Amino acid sequence: MDTDPEIPGEVAAVVRAALDPPTGAAESVAGTPDPGLDGVFLTAIRVRGFRGIGPETTLELPAGPGLTLVTGRNGSGKSSFAEAAELALTGGNRRWDGRSATWREGWRNLHRSGPVRVELEMRTDGPESGLTVAREWDTGEPLPGGAWTQRRGDGPEQAFADGQWAIPMELYRPFLSYSELGALVDGKPSELFDALHQLLGLDELITAHERIRVRRLDLERAARTARRERQTLSAELAGVTDHRALRAGALLRDPAPDIAELEELVADTAAGPEPAALRAVLALELPSAERIAVLAGRISAAVAAVAGATAPEVVADLRILELLRAAYAHVVDHTQLAAPVDIPDSADPALPGGPAAVDGRTVESAGPGAHDVALCPVCGHGTLDRQWLLDTAAAIDGLSARTAELARARSDLTGALADLRALAVDLPSELTTAAETAGLDTVGLVETWAQWAGLSESRELVGLPGRLRTVHERLCVELGFAQHCAGKELDRLDEAWAPFAPRLRAWLELTRTVTTQAAELQTARAAEEWLKAATARIRDERLAPLAGTARWVWQTLRQQSSVELGGIHLQGNANSARRVHLEVTVDDVDGAALSVMSQGELHALGLALFLPRATVAASPFRFVVIDDPVQAMDPAKVDGLARVLATVAWERQVVVFTHDDRLAEAVRRMQIDARIIEVQRRERSVVEVRPAGDPVHRYLDDARALLRTPQLPRTIADELVATCCRSALEAASLARAKRVLLADGTDHREVQRRIDRAQSTRAMVTLAVLGPGHRIEDLNKQLAKEGRWAVEVVRDATAGAHVPIDRDLAELIADTERFAEWLAR
Known part of the structure; x- marks a missing residue:
């Protein structure tokens, strides 16, 4: 502002006021960074009973810049270390986000009972360099629970200060899983925009812009409301014969209405609660006679169908069916079969019991140590085994067929009665209010309405359709008479001029406010435009280094790719459609490269967008953890990935988990200085960690x-x-x-x-x-x-x-x- 000669003084004053927080109202933030949270390196990941790791296993890492590859076959437990580190620091796991609950059910190791613990040891800058963060769950405790603690050096354990970690973790998130690689590019456009925008440190400017925008919107909303209400009043008053209404309409149609005369017109008019109460009665509606006739017919038909389908043997079959279904669900819930059991296609897919009775049609094997037999829950001696399940499924199928007609008839009747309950509601409060406020006679209507509401509780179903029609006809007559009386009383109260007086009074007050604030609105618009343009210039300046790093990463990774990455721009703002625009060319031709890029190229581009954010100089995290970045890349890109990781590792601790041997081979072949660790998983989730050279x-x-x-x-x-x-x-x-x-x-x-x-x-x-x-x-x-x-x-x-x-x-x-x-x- 100081160097812009064209900005008016009043505009500059509005911008300066928006940049300064309101006096005595300091704005709070979600959390403040821990003063000791800086220069964070990982030294060890310790896991017990989590995911693929049973007995406690420690993955030790060199606490400093350098590249570490953690290798192992699929299922070896290596990714469990990466997920444990992410869970310890963030409380969640991006790999599970947006997935079904099934992804979270297997977080406890199957081969180890008892407490689960994940622990992350770190080294930070400062005198107390040791920092340990741990999460521990007791037996049976759900994933969102558990004790979350942190400890400095040899000091006591304290509750994890997640508020102090939240802001840097959101800005400089150092974890990247395989599932996130593609999502960084083809996910929601606004998510990548928000991540980069927050990183640029423009919060104060965005907050200032939001203050000005909110004020401008309030002023514009008041002006629009005043114009709209003036047009509405003018049109409505033109059809009223009252002389005051005619005069008020003429004043409102004048481009410069006489405000003083309008104030005199509305000064002697008062209003009360009676008209509102009477209008509420007039607004009441009952279901149409046609709708009641249809409902009565449904009830009658359903009652007849139930009576026709009800026979002693069918009722007995239905009770047996219910018992068998409950028993079947009990066995499925309390039996772990050592071998799968195929359920006949005729079995009821709606049976409870989880995986055993859904569309898969298979009771799945529980593996070693499972048992095939459940004790009878009734006598406690008989056994219910795999053959019993097959026989019971067939019996259920047969009983379901024999009782289908009765079940369908009962369902129809239940639905019809539910519709009746929805229509036959209790006495509306509007009638009570009108009786108390305006003296409306509602005695007969209240009695009839009580009968109407009581229909939904009737136990006698045979004559219910007839009673429904009779009570509805009588209720329509009673309500019509009450509304007629309310209309006559309202006509007496609502003279032609009375409804317009409070509206004119409110419009006059709003118009005075809008006139006073007209100059402020123009200044707010100019201030918002100036600050938006200034923020965009600063945003582009701060984005340039990150965009340069992303282009370097892509250029190194793109090996033999025809896609060229140019500029990276943020389009839009927090209050509009926003996205990250990538300037890309395919064989020197501008185009939508994302639609033609391979999965490996998309992952390489995702890594190019992740690394600049995770390795920005202001980040307190001096490490990045990347899980499985290799599997969709061709060999040329693996060599490029090795070069990128080696370069980043000069200043950062880079930990890469991969089951693909190509990255380790490229590191050795290119003589890149890296520590390679091998993870092996033995029987019963015993995981071993050893140097691979x-x-x-x-x-x-x-x-x-x-x-x-x-x-x-x-x-x-x-x-x-x-x-x-x-x-x-x-x-x-x-x-x-x-x-x-x-x-x-x-x-x-x-x-x-x-x-x-x-x-x-x-x-x-x-x-x-x-x-x-x-x-x-x-x-x-x-x-x-x-x-x-x-x-x-x-x-x-x-x-x-x-x-x-x-x-x-x-x-x-x-x-x-x-x-x-x-x-x-």
Whole structure:
């Protein structure tokens, strides 16, 4: 505003007032971020009795930037870790959102009874870096329940402060499941718009715009109401013969009506509650005679049908049918069959009992440990087994056929009586009010209405149709007479002028207000337009870096795709249709690319939109957890995904869960520094977590393989083996340096800067052994304290990568492994 010479002073004042919260009325927010919630890394996910994990299992993660792949076959339990972490921090799981209740029923592990617990250990910036969040459910407790706690360091457990986590979790949500990948692109347009819009930090501007908009709408609504009511009054008054009405109509048709004269016209008119009470009586309506005749016919026919279908043996069959249905439902609910049972197609699909009696027609197997027999609930000794279920289903089918006519007749009668109850309502309060307020005589009408209302409770059904017609005719006569009396009394009270006086009085008051606020309305419109344009400019400026990151991610992932991603724009606002517009081209031709993109391309685009939001600098979460991003991607895109994840992992902790071996293969083939963890599930949900090969051992295994390759010339083999040993030393030194520096509370950005400055192998070893600030020249002196072998292994591995060395290479590999183990201690 200060740099805009064209904005009027009154418009600027309205914008400034909207940007400042009202005096003495500070606006509340859903929650405020925890001051200690910053620089959050995951250190461990601990799970017991949840989803595919039975006994307690811990997935340990390196707390710092880097890429971790958690691999395992489908059903191994790896995704249970991802879902547990999401559930511990958010209280829900996006994979289940919008799904049927069946998706939530299997959250308890089938092979472990007792309490369920998910626990997430984290490291944060600040003096108290340890943070643990846990959710625990007792036996039988539903998923929305459970104890939700958090603990700082070794301090006491406290209730989880979900309000403090809500805002950052909504803005920078670090979890992405496979089901969300496609939804980010092809879900509701407004959801992605809202997610990105919130991220841009425009809340104050949006709130200010909303204040101005609400005020502008109030002013416009008042002006519209005044114009509309003036037109209505003018038209209605033209047909009234009262001289005051004729004069008021003429004044209202004048472009500039005389407000003072209109006030004089309505000043001496008063109104009371009697007209309203009488009009309410006139508004009462009864069902038509035709409708009553149809209903009476239905009741008569239903009564006759019930009488015709009722026979002692049919009634007995119906009672037996009810007993068999209840018994069948009891057995299905309390029996777990070791093998499936096919139910005949003639069995009643409406039988209760869950999966055993619905359209699937199969009582499903419960697996090992199930039992096929239920005790009879009546005698407690007889057994009800699989054959009993089949026989009972057939018996139910037969009994249903024999009692169908009686059941249908009873159903028809029940429906007809329900319609009667809906029509024969109690005495309307309008009649009582009219009798008390306006003195309307309703004694006969009240008595007849009592008979009318009593019809729905009648136990004598044979003569009910006749009584229904008779009482309805008498009630119509009584109500007609009461309404006639009410009309005559209303005519006496409602003289031609009386109805218009209060309406004119209200219109006069509204018109004075609208006239006073006319200038404010024009200013509010101008202020809203100016602030909307300014917000759009700021929004585009703040979106540009995120859009650039998304384009980079897509460009890296799109490998061999003909779809090109251009600009990303937010269209609309919080009060209109809103969406994220993606500028895309297909083979250099503008078009709706989403309709022609493959599932793998849609997932790649979804990842391109997720990562900029999850890795924005302002996010307190320094980690992202991605579940199964690979399965719909072709090999070229998997290589691109590996590059993207490796780049993001320079500053973020990236944890990827995948059953697809292609990502791990691409990471190894492209020599991307990553930790690969394998998850295996054994019998009864026993889950094991073990390293699938770290960089140090990978380099050493390569060195040993080279040493065992007779086809390789000696000179080349020596150089390659020494190079692998040097790489193993660098990887071990890098791991130790990160671990020690982060444990000392050093910010992860500073750790990365120190690592980047270590340009040589000896510099990296120096950083790992001596710590920051020490000279490379001091390294040998420190290593000599461990032993001469330590000095020699660093020297020979570094030199042997460039020149021949006089040393047994098997010994060099062994000493390199010994040195790496020493660094890991």
